[in-house]
Amino acid sequence: MVTNKLNLPKEKIDRARELAKNICAPVLDFIDAHTTVTVERATLRLLGADGVSTEGAPVPNLVVDALRDKMSEGAAVWYANALVQTGLEQGELDRRIAEGFNIATLPMGDRQKAKELAAALARRQFSRIDANRAYRESKLEEFKGRSHSPLLYLIVATGNIYEDVKQAQAAALAGADVIAVIRTTAQSLLDYVPYGPTTEGFGGTYATQENFRIMRQALDEVMEREQRYIYQTNYASGLCMPEIAAMGALERLDMMLNDSMYGILFRDINMYRTFVDQRFSRMINAYSGIIINTGEDNYLTTSDAFEKAYTVLASQFLNERFAYAAGLKPWQMGLGHAFEMDPSIENGILYELAQAQMAREIFPEHPLKYMPPTKHMSGDIFKGLVMDNMFNFVSKATGQGIHLLGMLTEAIHTPFMMDRHIAVETALYVMNGIESIMDEIEFRPDGLIVRRAHEVLDRTLGFMEEVERIGLMESIEKAMFADISRSRTGGKGFEGIVEKGEGYFNPVESMLERSLGLA
Amino acid sequence: MAHIIRPYGDTMDDGKVQLSFSLPVPAGSRALEAARRIALAWGFHEAEVVHMAPMSDEFTFFVVYAATQHGIDWDTVEGDRDDSEKPMTMDEINAFIRAHIGRKVVVVGACTGFDAHTVGIDAIMNMKGYNHHYGLERYEMIEAHNLGAQVPNETLIDYAEAHNADAILVSQVVTQKNSHVHNLTEFIELLEAKGERGRFICIAGGPRISNKLAAKIGFDAGFGHGTYAEDVATFIVKKMVQEGRK
Numbered sequence: 001m002v003t004n005k006l007n008l009p010k011e012k013i014d015r016a017r018e019l020a021k022n023i024c025a026p027v028l029d030f031i032d033a034h035t036t037v038t039v040e041r042a043t044l045r046l047l048g049a050d051g052v053s054t055e056g057a058p059v060p061n062l063v064v065d066a067l068r069d070k071m072s073e074g075a076a077v078w079y080a081n082a083l084v085q086t087g088l089e090q091g092e093l094d095r096r097i098a099e100g101f102n103i104a105t106l107p108m109g110d111r112q113k114a115k116e117l118a119a120a121l122a123r124r125q126f127s128r129i130d131a132n133r134a135y136r137e138s139k140l141e142e143f144k145g146r147s148h149s150p151l152l153y154l155i156v157a158t159g160n161i162y163e164d165v166k167q168a169q170a171a172a173l174a175g176a177d178v179i180a181v182i183r184t185t186a187q188s189l190l191d192y193v194p195y196g197p198t199t200e201g202f203g204g205t206y207a208t209q210e211n212f213r214i215m216r217q218a219l220d221e222v223m224e225r226e227q228r229y230i231y232q233t234n235y236a237s238g239l240c241m242p243e244i245a246a247m248g249a250l251e252r253l254d255m256m257l258n259d260s261m262y263g264i265l266f267r268d269i270n271m272y273r274t275f276v277d278q279r280f281s282r283m284i285n286a287y288s289g290i291i292i293n294t295g296e297d298n299y300l301t302t303s304d305a306f307e308k309a310y311t312v313l314a315s316q317f318l319n320e321r322f323a324y325a326a327g328l329k330p331w332q333m334g335l336g337h338a339f340e341m342d343p344s345i346e347n348g349i350l351y352e353l354a355q356a357q358m359a360r361e362i363f364p365e366h367p368l369k370y371m372p373p374t375k376h377m378s379g380d381i382f383k384g385l386v387m388d389n390m391f392n393f394v395s396k397a398t399g400q401g402i403h404l405l406g407m408l409t410e411a412i413h414t415p416f417m418m419d420r421h422i423a424v425e426t427a428l429y430v431m432n433g434i435e436s437i438m439d440e441i442e443f444r445p446d447g448l449i450v451r452r453a454h455e456v457l458d459r460t461l462g463f464m465e466e467v468e469r470i471g472l473m474e475s476i477e478k479a480m481f482a483d484i485s486r487s488r489t490g491g492k493g494f495e496g497i498v499e500k501g502e503g504y505f506n507p508v509e510s511m512l513e514r515s516l517g518l519a
Numbered sequence: 520m521a522h523i524i525r526p527y528g529d530t531m532d533d534g535k536v537q538l539s540f541s542l543p544v545p546a547g548s549r550a551l552e553a554a555r556r557i558a559l560a561w562g563f564h565e566a567e568v569v570h571m572a573p574m575s576d577e578f579t580f581f582v583v584y585a586a587t588q589h590g591i592d593w594d595t596v597e598g599d600r601d602d603s604e605k606p607m608t609m610d611e612i613n614a615f616i617r618a619h620i621g622r623k624v625v626v627v628g629a630c631t632g633f634d635a636h637t638v639g640i641d642a643i644m645n646m647k648g649y650n651h652h653y654g655l656e657r658y659e660m661i662e663a664h665n666l667g668a669q670v671p672n673e674t675l676i677d678y679a680e681a682h683n684a685d686a687i688l689v690s691q692v693v694t695q696k697n698s699h700v701h702n703l704t705e706f707i708e709l710l711e712a713k714g715e716r717g718r719f720i721c722i723a724g725g726p727r728i729s730n731k732l733a734a735k736i737g738f739d740a741g742f743g744h745g746t747y748a749e750d751v752a753t754f755i756v757k758k759m760v761q762e763g764r765k
C-alpha cells in the first residue's frame with residue numbers, strides 16, 4: 001500500500017490524466033485507421049506462420065512483401081486463402097513460401113472461407129498464449145512471497161545465447177528476479193526478426209523466437225530450484241515491435257520493454273510507424289499478461305535529469321494513456337524513470353527521492369521501473385558503486401516495482417559476471433537494512449522534498465498544456481521530448497505504413513480488441 | 520639513472536595492488552588456492568585472497584591483495600599526448616582563425632555505423648556543449664555540421680565532400696567485439712579508395728579512443744574521455760596552419 005507523504009493535489013493529477021487523454025486522442029485516431037508491415041507480420045505469426053528462407057528471410061516477411069499491394073485488405077485473408085487454394089498443411093505451405101512460392105499469384109477463392117480459416121488459426125495460437133498465461137499465474141501463486149521487492153532486474157548481453165544462459169542462471173541464482181537479454185546493436189533497425197539460435201551479436205544478443213525459448217527453459221530450471229519465479233524480459237521495440245511481442249507471447253516472456261515514443265526519439269524510427277506498432281504490440285502484451293517497461297529513463301541521457309524531470313512525468317502520463325488504450329492494466333504498466341541527476345548537485349539525492357516518491361504516489365498500482373545511474377557513471381568504479389547504492393536506497397525507500405541493478409562498470413563494458421554479483425550483494429544489503437524505513441519517515445510539508453515534487457508536477461502540467469496546444473507530433477518535431485527533434489515523415493520505416501481499406505480483415509486484432517474490451 | 524616506479528600502497532616500493540576477478544570453479548579451499556596461484560603466475564611475489572564468494576555452482580568471485588617487484592623506468596614513458604600543451608579558449612580559437620586562416624573552418628561530424636550514441640558527438644559539436652564548455656556550433660569562426668548517430672561512413676564522407684569540410688569528426692562509443700576499430704578502419708579505407716584521405720583532417724573520438732589507437736588506424740588524432748570542443752578545435756586549427764591549409 002502506498003502512503004501519501006507529499007500531499008500532491010488530486011485535482012492536478014486528474015488534470016494531467018485529462019491532458020494525456022486529449023493529447024493522445026488524435027494519435028489514436030490515426031492509429032485506428034492504419035496498419036503496418038510489421039503489424040501484418042505479427043498477425044501472420046499469430047496465425048502460426050513460421051520458417052525462413054535459405055537467405056534468412058522469415059516467412060512472414062516473404063508473405064507481406066508478396067502482398068504489398070494488397071496490404072490494405074490485411075495479410076491474414078490472403079495467407080489463409082493460400083492454404084485453402086493449395087490444400088496444403090500449414091507447415092508445408094510455409095516451407096514452399098520459404099523456397100520462393102509467391103502466394104500473391106493465387107486468385108482469391110471463397111473469401112468467407114479464408115476468413116474463417118484465418119480466425120481458426122489465430123484461435124489455435126491464442127490458446128497457446130492462454131496456456132502460457134495460466135502457467136505463469138500458477139507458478140507465481142505457487143512461489144508467492146519468494147520474490148524480492150522491488151524485483152531485482154539484471155541484464156545479460158554476451159551476444160551468444162548459450163553464454164547468456166550461463167550468465168543468466170548465475171544471475172538468477174545470485175538473487176535476480178528478472179533477467180533481460182539485451183538485444184544486439186541495431187537489431188531495432190532490422191525490418192525482420194532473425195531466425196533460430198544465434199551466437200554472434202554486438203553489445204547484446206539477437207531477439208529470436210528460438211533464443212527466447214532457450215532462455216525460457218534455462219530460467220525455468222532455476223525457478224524450480226530456487227522456488228522463486230524468474231521473469232524473462234526482452235525488447236518489443238524497433239521496427240519489429242509487434243512481432244517481438246507476438247514471439248514473447250508464444251514463448252512466455254513476462255516483461256517487455258515497450259515504449260510509445262522511444263523508437264522515434266532514440267532510434268529515429270518514423271513516428272507514425274511507431275505509434276501504430278506500439279498499439280498492436282501493447283494489445284498483444286496486454287492479452288498475454290506481460291508487464292511492459294517504458295523508456296522515460298532514456299530521456300535523461302540526452303537531457304538534464306534535474307532540469308527536465310517534468311518531461312519524464314509527462315511521458316509517464318502519455319505512456320499510461322497509450323497503455324490504457326491498448327488494454328493494459330495498471331499492474332502491467334512498468335512506467336520508467338531513473339536516478340540520473342548530476343552527482344555534483346547539492347541535495348541531489350534528496351531530489352531523486354522526491355522524484356521517485358512522486359512517481360510512486362501518482363502511479364500507485366503501477367510496478368514502476370526504476371533505472372540506476374548510467375550517464376554519470378565513470379571509470380571510477382568505487383564511486384560508482386556508492387552511487388548505485390544511493391540509488392538502491394532511494395528505490396527501496398520509495399517502494400519502486402522493478403529495480404534495474406546498477407553496474408559499477410557501467411561506463412566501461414556490458415556487465416561481467418562479477419559486476420552483477422557485486423550489484424546483487426550490495427543491493428540486498430541496503431534493501432534488507434532499510435526494509436521498513438518509510439513507515440518511520442515523513443517529509444516536512446514545507447521541506448525541500450515536498451516542494452520539489454510539487455514543483456515538478458506543476459511544470460509537468462504546464463508542459464502538457466503546451467503539448468496539448470500544439471499537438472504531440474508537432475512537439476516531437478520541436479524537440480520537446482529528450483531534446484531530440486524528429487520530423488513526421490522522416491525516420492525509418494515510414495514506407496511500411498498502409499491505410500486500412502474498407503474490407504480490412506485482421507482476426508488477431510479483432511480477437512485482441514474483443515477480449516480486452518476495446519472493441 | 521633510471522627512475523624506477525612501482526605501485527605504492529603504504530610504503531615506497533611495496534608494490535601493492537588490489538585485484539578482483541572470477542574463476543570458473545566452485546568456491547572452496549581449492550578455489551582459494553587457485554586464486555592465489557593465479558596471482559603468483561601473473562608475476563606477483565605475494566598474494567593474499569581476502570575475499571571469496573560463490574557466484575553460482577561453477578563460478579567464484581575473489582578479491583586479492585598482491586605485491587609486485589616489477590617496475591618501469593618513468594623517464595622512458597610517453598603519454599598519449601603532451602599534457603603541457605594546453606588548448607586555446609573559444610575566443611582565442613576564433614581570433615586564431617581570423618588571423619591565420621581568414622575564413623570559417625568547416626567541421627563535419629557524426630557517430631557512424633550502427634552506433635546510436637549521440638551524446639558524445641553532441642558534447643563536442645552542439646551549441647550547448649558539455650560541462651560548461653561550449654560546443655563547436657557556438658564558435659563564430661567555425662561552421663559545424665553534426666549529422667547525428669547511425670550515420671553510414673559513406674554518407675558522412677559524401678557530406679564532407681559536398682560541404683568542402685576542413686575536418687571530419689567520427690565518434691565511436693560501442694567497442695564490443697572491436698566494432699569501433701572495424702568501423703573506423705572502414706572509414707579510412709573508403710576515403711583512401713576515393714583518393715581523398717589527404718583532403719580532410721580526420722579525427723576520431725569516444726570514451727575508449729586514444730590518440731595512439733586513432734593514429735594507428737590512420738586518423739590525424741584521437742580524443743577520449745573528458746574531451747571538450749576546445750581540445751578538438753585547437754588541434755584542427757593549429758594543424759591547418761601548420762600544413763598550410765587555407
Ligand code: B12
Pocket residue numbers: 182183184185186202203204266298301302374375376377378409410411412413414415628633634635636637638639640642643649688689690691692693694695722723724725726727742743744745746747751
Ligand atoms: C546514454 C547511453 C545510451 C543511450 C544513448 C542516447 C544517445 N542519444 O546518445 C541509449 C540508451 C540509446 C544507449 C543505447 C545503447 N548502448 Co549505451 N550508453 C549510454 C551511457 C549510459 C552514457 C553515454 C554518454 O552519453 N556519455 C556522456 C558523453 C558526453 O560521454 P562520451 O560519449 O564518452 O563522449 C565524450 C568523449 O568520449 C568524447 N567524444 C565522444 N565522441 C567523440 C567524437 C569526437 C570526434 C571527439 C573529438 C570526442 C568525442 O567527448 C565527449 C565529451 O567529453 C553509456 C555508459 C557510460 N556511462 O558511458 C552506455 C554505453 C556506452 N552503451 C553501451 C551499449 C552496449 C549500448 C547498446 C548497444 C545496448 C543495446 N544492446 O541496446 C545500445 C546502443 C545501440 C546502438 N545502436 O548503438 C555500452 C558500450 C559498451 C562497449 N564498450 O561497447 C555502455 C558503455 C554501457 C555498458 N556498460 O554496457 N546507450
